[in-house]
Amino acid sequence: MPHNTSRLIQLLILTLLINLPYSSHAQTAKRFEAHMDFLASDLLQGRDTGSVGHEIASQYIATEFAKMGILPAGDDGGYMQRIDFKSAVLDLDSPKMSLRHGKDELELEFLEEFAVSADVNRLQSMVSGELVFVGFGIDAPFLNYNDFTGVDVKGKIAVVLRGKPNHFPSEEGSHYARTSTESMIDRGAIGVIAISTPTIEKIWAFSRAKEYIDKPRIKWVNKGGAVHKGNPEIQASASLSIDAGKKLFALAGLDLEKVFAQIEAGEKPQAQVMNVSADISYASTHDVTDSPNVVGILEGSDEVLKHEYVLLSAHTDHIGVSSHIDIGDKINNGAMDNAAGVSTLLEMAHQITQSGKRPKRSILLTMVTAEEKGLLGSDYFANNPTVPLESIVANVNLDMPVLTNAFDQLIGFGSEHSSMGTVIEQATIKNGMRLIPDPMPEQSIFVRSDQYSFVKKGIPAVYLVPADQADMKFDDHEISSAEFLVEHYHKPSDQLDLPINYDVAAKFVAINAAIATEIANAEARPQWNKDSFFATIDEQ
Template identity: 45%
Template sequence: MKTIISSVGLMLVLAVTTACSEKKTEQTNVEVEKSRIQAHLEFLADDLLEGRDTGSKGYDRAALYVATEFKKMGLQPAGIDGSYMQPVTFRKGYLNQQSPKATIKTADGEVELKFPQDYIMGPNMSATESALEAEAVFVGYGIVAEDFDYNDYEGLDVEGKIVVTLRGRPAEWPSEEGAHLNREKTRFAAERGAVGVVSLHSPKREKVRPYTSSLNYLRAPSMRWIDENGNPFGGYENIKMGAYLNIGAAEKLFANAETSLEDVFAADNDDKPVKGFPLNASLSLASKAKHEEVSSPNIVAILPGTDPKLKDEYVVFTAHLDHVGFTQDVSKEDRINNGAMDNASGVSILLETARVLKESGSLRRSVLFTVVTGEEKGLLGSSYYANNPTVPINDMVANINLDMPVLLYDFADIIAFGANHSSMGPSVEKAAAKFDIALSPDPMPEQAIFTRSDHYNFVKQGVPSVFLMTGFTSKTEGEDGGKVWGDFFANHYHQPSDSLDLPINYNSAKLFTEINIGIAREVAEADQRPTWNDDSFFGKTYGQKDK
């Protein structure tokens, strides 16, 4: 009898333990409604919003719309002072086009460069008048990467000097890691005491993007968000100025160097090692700028979780609300860049995802819906939020980013950039499989898209993240999804034709939303939070500590 009672008791304990470990919140079946997605998209891509440029009245109208939708759903405000809004102050910098000056000084004399034929530069975001003169040192690609046992600065003294770098990075590196390190060049220079950074245009770069194409953006303002001390984020106090030299100007700078520019470019073109060396020259740079301040909000809301232990952890959805405003081409009859796919579609799907999750019943973990500004200006709104979060950053367990789902065909697969870096990959695959949708690998690894949208700022805070996109396979016989996607990117991306006139497929919008909801449930209901893969460069570099 004792044995029987003990066995029964053990079975009861095991049953209770299993029930606790597999605890799921009860969910009511709530359907995704295509008409709601369509209504959101048609408002957000309407001419009334004038392209939703960061800091514009059109953007403010769109932000108020999103906040009102969150309120109608009954989501908790997660902005500032009990509101859904998190205002972000930005500094816009305009270069005085008559002010740039650049002079190369060598033992042979001085050579004054012509702007913008020989060089271009942006506005200094920290000062309205800038001047710098210092020795110039060539530092190869200007990258330091311990993971690849690589240091372009080895053996070079750049303290108080201007570093001169090649565009790009070693070709053999993985594209995502390489793209990330390429963006860190200014930091590498600043950490070693440099006072300026000059980048060289090259024959290799000319084949991809001609120097003359950069001249189209000479008058475009730069933008940074401002920290609590009034300083533009992302700058370095000791880096005073920078410039981008055309090939002819670079030849003059290398005239007295120990290695010719021709040899440097040849090594770069052949993907051979490029070593740095002193240039036996100095550079003098000067410019003037005008600064303006604008404000534009992120919009943030919370669907609270129910599990006593997990409700203080957050599954984060992001989608950028801003677009690029008016086109600068005055010859076009329609000058409003409505951004229907980029990214009214992503915000519309986020809103319908939020509604369905709210009406279905709360999940174990909380869900944080973050609609951000300034993505088109350099991922600025998400950068501000990731550095000034309204919930603890270490309590964010995952980020699912919705940016430009191209809803123009019956997609049969999805792509989750970043799926190969964390356990988010299997979660996405499982959620998509329930709808007979495959998870496909990155079809454009050379583009390093994992580093090019808002989730990247959460990655840099250690949050496992994926960026979801419709795949290149279509369910429709004879339809090439990749071709449709490519046509959109070639002919409509950042153009007035990215509008409601496109053949938007709201069946695909519904399906994409259902998959997003499935991913949210997979992550929010799991016993364990997502983890970085052991071999992930981003996990090793940024993985959160002290969880």
């Protein structure tokens, strides 16, 4: 049988499965599997932002919305909210970086000692200047902490450590770490050199820069064509490996190991002028592309509350094809990341629409693009919502549930920060699972997925993921979440031949659907807890 004919028959079977009416847990599992088989197939080529594969995935989702009676809430009466992006690709032969102290000069080796990213603002990026060490580059009034005390970075290149102080609360600290570039810009820095720390190296090794060096860097642009938060004030920047960082500090007569020891001891690193200068340069090529969010509304049943929305989100993109891999499979199918999240949201919508009883508040379903590029699709929607921003009462986000074992406990990232905590715990227990505290605070998960875009706008949010038990025994065919993160995350092996447990996926759907429905039917809209840090931020 010709390959194309065989594929058409497969897709026809999938369509028949997906059109099964909702009536049982088993059918939810089958429907979930059918969504996965399409969204994580080789046909979609890893769903990279702006690719044909991602467009196909987006059209598939819009079609599913239409079949469920979900109203379009994108642009011009359709489901799609198209976003214009400016992209930049690094000229791999161009990066150069050198350090000077008096007559001593040190040339660093690209990708072995330093790395740079393509610049969306300039074709030629170049900075020369004196270096000032500013710890983590964090100004955190809420935590009574400031790395810039006693130094001036105006017109200088700021040298910072990646990450945050060990004593910082995970989520609050990660928020401040993510805004450190803005803190440096506010003080007049013209360049940034970031150095890995041992803690960050364990989470995201410097050597992994090679895996992404050929990928475009993109930013969304507004209707006037201006790049949103492109940070053009930074003329050039670079990141250093730990060994290269030690060389820089030694050139300055300082000891980076002592700085690391200070951090481990809970002490604040001393900001200081380094009496070293640096030259950084590299070239980029620019292009434009566009990619859609897919947005729909299930209108609420209450004449007053239907004008408020519970926003359900999942990202549709993944990282495409890895051209740098010489042999073997190059397609990053993104089965867990995030075909599983999209399938969960589609099945949540199916359960709610087929229940025969619409919730009081409206459900706003937002499938966003460009999460892998820096939460860009959700950030665009948060800044250009298709319903009034103040009418969005909460966000439930779905991102990379690892469904490769028979887990019975969940982590509710963000649940401790708002009144939704009780709802989440009750829904988890009712479905035979346990809610546990964050076992990996060093990963700062709550600010690393799309809910963060809405949290910054003052919207309470939660994000559930499966969790391994410390003493959990896995069958030979199962894969733990920890193993997935090490062996399969952002790799071609995140594909459909993983041991996906569709029965437990159906339970995960039921829990999230119960949470969304309860929030939508509650008399009062969710509120941040008064002592939560996130109650204090509201990005304008």
